[in-house]
Amino acid sequence: MNTVTTVPTREADVAFDCPGNYRAATPSTLRCAKCDRPLAVKDAQRTPTGYVCPYYVKARVATFYTAGPRHYLLAALIAFGLGVGIGLVLQLVGRIGFFALLLTIFVGPAAGSLIAEAIRRANGKERGQYIWLVAAIATVIGAAYFTVLPALVALLVGSPGFIFALIPIVGLVLTVGTLIARLKL
Ligand SMILES: [Zn+2]
Structure with missing residues (x-):
């Protein structure tokens, strides 16, 4: 035996x-x-x-993973709402000139942490396997108007400022990267 x-x-x-x-x-x-x-x-x-x-x-x-549709919806709404505000902040930061990129490198991850923390607080101990994905997509959609759109417009009109219009996008990438890392913990 x-x-x-x-x-x-x-x-x-x-x-x-x-x-x-x-x-x-x-x-x-x-x-x-x-x-x-x-x-x-x-x-x-x-x-x-x-x-x-x-x-x-x-x-x-x-x-x-105990989160239900309500928790996913809440995460999406929070990420979208904060995404709009963060997009605006990233756009304003991108305009300040010389130190824009440097500041963006700090603002981006801080914004990602902020969204992750807000979602965690709203959902309490409920965890969802794909909350990070929903939050990431909602953040990008929320921030797109102030970050992705200006860069697209600058590209289409052949603006010499195109390269600077990319700074808010760098910020958004840092935001989403930090958000995903925090929510997947
Ligand atoms: Zn067994």
Whole structure:
């Protein structure tokens, strides 16, 4: 018989019964660290607390992400609203001249953090797997009028100021990059 002893790390982990009643297709001495069912090597998924069956991973994802449509909508509205304001700020910063790019490098990430924090506060402990994506898209749409549009216009009319019109876009990229990094934590 199987003489391999697994040391329980946390009681809650061992007591967890994976839903779905996993069955190994072939006899195996390996066991799921959570539900203790025999586990086929090809199905085993490695976690910090040992190998687990595929159902454990599914259940974990399902319990970890609890946000509903309301939370996604809230995230989108916050990101859009703040995106409009941030777009305007980035446009104004882009106009100040010599230090515009330098200032933008500070303003962009700060704006991204601001949006991420606002969404976190609004949604409380509810997490959504794709909240970061919804927020990123809504931010870009909100800020586009003040950042992307002027650059497009400058490009189309062949304005010599085109290169400076790109500064707010740099800021927007930094904003969205920081926002995604913060929300994915
Ligand atoms: Zn299991």
